[in-house]
Amino acid sequence: MTSQTEPFYKKLSLNLISLALLGAALYIGQGILVPLFFAILLATLLLPVTNFLQRIRFPKVPAIILAIFISLALIAGVIYLLSTQVANFLEDSDAIKTRLNSLIHSLQGWINTTFHISTGKQNQYLKDTAENMKDSGAGIVGQTVVNITEALSYVVFLPVYTFLLLFYKDLIKRFIVSVFESTKEENVVDILHESRTIGQHYILGLLTDMTLVFALNSVGFLILGIKYPIFLALVGALLNLVPYIGMLVANVFCMLITLITSENLSDVVWVAVILAIVQFIDNNFMMPLIVGNRVRINALVTIVGVIIGGALCGISGMFLAIPGIAVLKVIFDRVESLKPWGMLLGDDTDNKESKIAAAVTGKASKVPKAPKVAAPKPSKD
Known part of the structure; x- marks a missing residue:
């Protein structure tokens, strides 16, 4: 029994040490x-x-x-x-x-x-x-x-x-393929291709989503007739790029500025309502449609990852946490010894509880959709 459990502990210890490093x-x-x-x-x-x-x-x-x-x-x-x-x-x-x-x-x-x-x-x-x-x-x-x-x-x-x-992209690609020469070249190229696609879809999706959030915030604030509608809409759209924390800070900031600049306290309530409606539309319609969710990351891992990213690297770490976890999952899913970690990061269940968690946390499982490709051949890209 000892001989059977020892390799497991060795493998787990090596993985944990690698993550700590x-x-x-x-x-x-x-x-x-x-x-x-x-x-x-x-x-x-x-x-x-x-x-x-x-x-x-x-x-x-x-x-x-x-x-x-x-x-x-x-x-x-x-x-x-x-x-x-x-x-x-x-x-x-x-x-x-x-x-x-x-x-x-x-x-x-x-x-x-x-x-x-x-x-x-x-x-x-x-x-x-x-x-x-x-x-x-x-x-x-x-x-x-x-x-x-x-x-x-x-x-x-x-x-x-x-x-x-x-x-030097071609040189870097050849280097990575050569380092993992013991692995099938098609598998390494597949990982590089999908990781690159995830990065592209993530950034393009966030930029498109930020533009739409800015437009919706602007329309709502202009209809409301508050002061500095474009300024508040732009700040809200930019802060929305930071998962979880940005949404909270945007709401507090916009409500505080409205409280200071408006004589009517009801404007503060309406600002909160507009931001909540836009956030609901963003979380449940725009982000899933624009960014997609082929590589699903569960809510718990996303929240913990964003917090760890913020603790390690500040706001930049929060922003980089989601694409970083998505790329790690792509790697884990294609390395036999790391597949359990990929399963831990994933959110493959389609049950009611999973959908509720995604709706509550907003960006929890909104990681970019990468098109499925069949064993891509090495290319100049």
């Missing part, structure tokens, strides 16, 4: 690896564009540069739109500050009446909190510098990584 590598090297992972997603998205340009007689290097330039121009356009909306929002800073002070005084009066805490004690608490923030100001400034440095590294390294990945 992978997590440690992500945590320690996130400054290098996270931009690289984003570059891989961007490269998979731009690969059809570069292939098309090369088919119409563009040289390889200009085709890659043009594809990257187009993608960066689109990103710059979104940033410009957001910055103009923020500028419009900040133009009314004095009126917003006055309204905010009025709300704070009303809140202090309610606290005094309900909890019998005097306004003086509340002000003293706020003063002490401000002093504590001043004492930790150096740490806040240091963290801000780190965040700015990370953002600049993304700006610098993302296009460089993307260009090099597209330029």
Whole structure:
């Protein structure tokens, strides 16, 4: 009996150690690896564009540069739109500050009446909190510098990584196939092909979904007649890209801004209703239709994966968690010794409980649909 159970424990221990090392590598090297992972997603998205340009007689290097330039121009356009909306929002800073002070005084009066805490004690608490923030100001400034440095590294390294990945894609593919020469080449090529397709469908699906969410939010907020409808709709659509946390933050942010800028409290309720309706449509109709769910990831694994991704790499880790888990499942399903892990990640049951879990968690099982292909042959892609 011992001889039968020993290989199982050895295999399980090796798998757990490998996952632990992978997590440690992500945590320690996130400054290098996270931009690289984003570059891989961007490269998979731009690969059809570069292939098309090369088919119409563009040289390889200009085709890659043009594809990257187009993608960066689109990103710059979104940033410009957001910055103009923020500028419009900040133009009314004095009126917003006055309204905010009025709300704070009303809140202090309610606290005094309900909890019998005097306004003086509340002000003293706020003063002490401000002093504590001043004492930790150096740490806040240091963290801000780190965040700015990370953002600049993304700006610098993302296009460089993307260009090099597209330029050396054939070399990288031959390397991966050669490393796993003990495995059937068709199986390795199949894994690479489906992983690439998952990345493409995931990014394209998220961009399409973000555009539709932005349009629906804009229409709802314009009909409602609240201030800064385009700004709030854009913030809500961008935050919706981050699973779970983004949806919650978007709701709180939009309701808070509406509370500060509107004299009618019912507007806050209607903003929450619009966001809830759009989120319901997004979770139950748009995301399954646009992104698809051929590689199904169960709700528990998705939630845990997003939390672990956030703990290891922050917001970027949350965003990368779902495509990362999807690619891992593709690998696990095609490696005999790892198939139980693929089964653990999957959500192949179509019972009522599975559908309820997917509806409750929203993006839980909305991982991109990759077309089924029969043993793809090695190609120039």
